[in-house]
Amino acid sequence: MGMARSLVTAFLVGAMAIEASGAGQAQIDAARNKGLKWLLVQQRGDGSWRGSAGLEVTATSLVLEAFKNAGMRQGYHYGAAVAWLENSEVASVDSLARKISALSGTGVDLKADLDRLLSWQSVSFPYPNGSVWGAYDKFEMSFPDTALALKALRVSHYSYPTQDQELSAALCMILTSQRPDGSWGYGLVPAGSPVHTQAGAIFPTALTAMEIQGIITKKGWSSMTCNSISYPLATAVTKGISWLLSDTNKNSDGGFGANGVSDLLDTAVTYQALTAVNSSDPARDAALDYLVAAQDQTNGSWRNDPLQTALVLTSFTPANLVDLDQDGIPDGVESILGTNPSVADSRGLIKGDGLGVSGVTSPALLVSATMNRFFSINLTASGGTPPYTWGLVSGSLPPGVGLTGTTGTISGSPESVGTYPFLYSVTDHTGIGVISNARIDVAMPPVKTTGTETRYFGTLQSAYDSVEAGPPVIAHIVSGTLTEELIFDRGVAILLSGGLDESFSSRTGETVIQGSLTIRDGEVTADSITIN
Incomplete structure (x- = not known):
């Protein structure tokens, strides 16, 4: 040899x-x-x-x-x-x-x-x-x-x-x-081979x-x-x-x-x-x-x-390393990378060198969901012999979201923010199947209301519409721009507190409301809000 x-x-x-x-x-x-x-x-x-x-x-x-x-x-x-x-x-x-x-x-x-x-x-x-x-x-x-x-x-x-x-x-x-x-x-040593080949x-x-x-x-x-x-x-x-x-x-x-x-x-x-x-x-x-x-x-x-x-x-002791955000990167590794172990953010490390094939070697985006808001999508299949069955091969769906194997329906109300990549299979009646690479992105809703209970909303208008008469309600709004037409026409008091980060834990700037604002009744107070 x-x-x-x-x-x-x-x-x-x-x-x-x-x-x-x-x-x-x-x-x-x-x-x-x-x-x-x-x-x-x-x-x-x-x-x-x-x-x-x-x-x-x-x-x-x-x-x-x-x-x-x-x-x-x-x-x-x-x-x-x-x-x-x-x-x-x-x-x-x-x-x-x-x-x-x-x-x-x-x-x-x-x-x-x-x-x-x-x-x-x-x-x-x-x-x-x-x-x-x-x-x-x-x-x-x-x-x-x-x-x-x-x-x-x-x-x-x-x-x-x-x-x-x-x-x-x-x-x-x-x-x-x-x-x-x-x-x-x-390999096998042929008869008459040199001595060094027999070692x-x-x-x-x-x-x-x-x-x-x-x-x-x-x-x-x-x-x-x-x-x-x-x-x-x-x-x-x-x-x-x-x-x-x-x-x-x-x-x-x-x-x-x-x-x-x-x-x-x-x-x-x-x-x-x-x-x-x-x-x-x-x-x-x-x-x-x-x-x-x-x-x-x-x-x-x-x-x-x-x-x-x-x-x-592979020679080290088998382990299940802690991965709190379940993004596939252990917390100890995230501390070295400088990424947040509490946010599913592994997507940001993937190289954009043009070599990925969406749905095969790189996850295809199925849906951009919002935390605490219900959604439902149906996976599709073609060819083969129906009926089909779907299953989760690896990875994970967002907490609060599930896959119905008989229909291919993914639905639920996501309970945490992050990017959730996973592999899923679809198998036909004869047992022939394929595996696809997918992901679901979950974003923090831009508006959170606090009052008698804490609720999350995708728009400021929907947050206002949910408020009932009673004690004033605070609408916490993420820093950035909201583009929507607002009509505050009910006899309720609401405080708009803007410029917050995505966890609503600290103020990072101003919130800009881009669009017309109509106030017909009730009381509206704005803090760190710019209305154009």
């Missing part, structure tokens, strides 16, 4: 969540928040991330995994990434497998991608019906690609009639190819050991019989982990890498493998310290690369 292949494969590691025990938790939390912040501002307008040329799908897949690992399963950035990845074209096994793993659990229909992955199995395989893969469609087997493909099938919970038979054959190839020292290389490598060993452990956990299998020889699966994992921990790979700075030089990607995948088997070896803590210390303290990235940054972040 050439150096170029080794370097490319280094970017294709399957990330697993781990329990952090080396660096302090406060350090890990800070590193995660800074890393997520850097990824958010690096996202392109089409929803993707770009790292090394040709690795866009892998980079975007790993970032999506990092988001999910932090509990970020809603918002503009998450929705755009899911939409771009769902529509992305792939040419290699590793990018297809990574795409499937990242989109698992998002509500996207992955059957076509999974069937395609199965059709790409290697043809040069000594066992019949063996689920092994090479770098591309029907290429000769490689261990990293096989591990990634098996993981994609496992985490997507895909099943097909010959699955156990093929998985057993794949495990036999993996187990019988493990080297005496416990390692795996990048094991960190990436394929870590990936393969993790996938065998994943199969043990999911299937409950303990051993495989291959050519009449029994191979305990746990023993194969233990041998692989022992080789990873050998002095050949472990360095004095806490990192892992060949020839005494620690490498970020080698260290990350080794750390994940150690955690997958709950290793208590001190090298695990040292590896975590190495990863945290390797972060760029200026911008929060690792190596200024989305793929490597996401790979490290």
Whole structure:
């Protein structure tokens, strides 16, 4: 296996969540928040991330995994990434497998991608019906690609009639190819190959050991019989982990890498493998310290690369980070960005570089609603076989608003201000469906009245019309311009108090009423109001 292949494969590691025990938790939390912040501002307008040329799908897949690992399963950035990845074209096994793993659990229909992955199995395989893969469609087997493909099938919970038979054959190839020292290389070693091609490598060993452990956990299998020889699966994992921990790979700075030089990607995948088997070896803590210390303290990235940054972040303890405004950006990240954690404002971070496709990679605006004012809209569908059903895939509707699945009606009275992006699906009677990217914007109504009760209105006239005879009512008006014709013709007293901010908590300027004002009865007092 050439150096170029080794370097490319280094970017294709399957990330697993781990329990952090080396660096302090406060350090890990800070590193995660800074890393997520850097990824958010690096996202392109089409929803993707770009790292090394040709690795866009892998980079975007790993970032999506990092988001999910932090509990970020809603918002503009998450929705755009899911939409771009769902529509992305792939040419290699590793990018297809990574795409499937990242989109698992998002509500996207992955059957076509999974069937395609199965059709790409290697043809040069000594066992019949063996689920092994090479770098591309029907290429000769490689261990990293096989591990990634098996993981994609496992985490997507895909099943097909010959699955156990093929998985057993794949495990036999993996187990019988493990080297005496416990390692795996990048591919099968042909007879007569040079000695250096027969050495094991960190990436394929870590990936393969993790996938065998994943199969043990999911299937409950303990051993495989291959050519009449029994191979305990746990023993194969233990041998692989022992080789990873050998002095050949472990360095004095806490990192892992060949020839005494620690490498970020080698260290990350080794750390994940150690955690997958709950290793208590001190090298695990040292590896975590190495990863945290390797972060760029200026911008929060690792190596200024989305793929490597996401790979490290997927190694941190799974968490559901606090996101009070539910805009998809955790509060700790918002504090770094300087945005308001109480207002759903993630839309403002999306780059306007002309790459977004409305309704696909960028949310299409369904409605501009007003807080505390009822609205109702109907989602539409065409083609396929009626009747249709609608469902919320990810993200969230404004509090107080709901979706009726049988009719596609979104209705309610929003209870909070903000931008609410979400993915919704429409499925026909045969089960064929599509996913769309949408948003609802909720604005603060410009007028609030206080008296016997607090109420909100979209116009000053409607606020006045609601006032009944009795004690004077104060109409609080947001700073800016109201363009409307006003007729105050009832025997009620009202104080117009203008120039307020959108939360009605402080005065920021004047309110200008543009239009004719007719007062026929009652008493009207104006404060911080200009009437043109």
